[in-house]
Amino acid sequence: MPAVNSRTLNAAKIIAAAVSLSCSMVLAAGLFVDQALLDKVEQKYGIAAKQRFVEWQSLIDNGKSWSDPEKLERVNDFFNRNIDFIDDIILWQKTDYWAAPTELLARGGGDCEDYSIAKYFSLVEMGVDENKLRITYVKALELNQAHMVLTYFESTRSVPLVLDNLKPAILPATERPDLQPVYSFNGTGLWLAKSKGSGQHIGGSDRLSMWSELKLRMLESPF
Template structure:
């Protein structure tokens, strides 16, 4: 379901790779008219409208409190992206889509929801230190899954932004999820229900992000 088919450590390495180029690709949230035209030509008018709505969300939500930003971003991507496994959507076992790709195609898997929410909230000014991409085991599905978590304070119980459940709930109420690892652009942590967890490394250890950064900068679609 989630597309998390490799071992946890390999998947974590791949995700840290993605976040290593996050700062370089943040500008992709500013969509030019030319790029909008490319989206429409390749994916149709509905895709163009999703991108425009994304731009409107970013433009109008910057001054809102964090909790309202979380709510709006979570609802937006849950409503505008349909879940599709990578093998069906991209023809490969595992593919990390950019927010632009996910919205243009209108589809993605759990990684793509979490990535899109993370990038958008970061663009809205939410402190990166308060956000983690969290690998979990989804008990009801009996498989790996990925969500975005937000910590109001370093030792707070995080809230969970998930494509499986429409409401944002405290992690302590998501007894269907077992946290394993969490990470953001700055590092990697052993995850737990309360607090940010034990840091076990930094994302700056990986240098394979260059290829992905070039794809984002040179061929975003």
């Protein structure tokens, strides 16, 4: 997880440009599960990994008719329950790697970025308005380190709800004093974050970054 500093914030501007590209093609290619994929997953990663994929696809298919609060609860619980926290350097032999949802499910492990990304894509696929979702960098004060969560805004002025792999309960940001928001992004831009309201929009960039690399991997190979 990168440190929260000016260099990281500049990188976030680059990320925002990549995020601003349409996710529809990526979702169609990267979140589709068929029998051939399931067979490949089982052969390479075992029956437990295959079962994670089956449950994930069922969650997405069945959840499209649910209310947003139920979608948030079910998706947050699914990933927190089925995925183990593993540092990138251990899992991927890289200091920072953003895994596709399928990579996360196949390996059964990932770090805070991977949880947040998988929750984001899953909820968008289930029909949650991406304008209500933000992938949010925070400082985890109790751990004294940078951290990533997914946040949900009912409106631009509302207090966001926090979906976090560290704590299972979905709580308003005002009830998470252990998290200090820094900035957030989604498919339409980048914001300086705050605990209430959407924060200051600071635009994006025409350069691509780790997010575009992630989406390319989702288009080219599921895991």
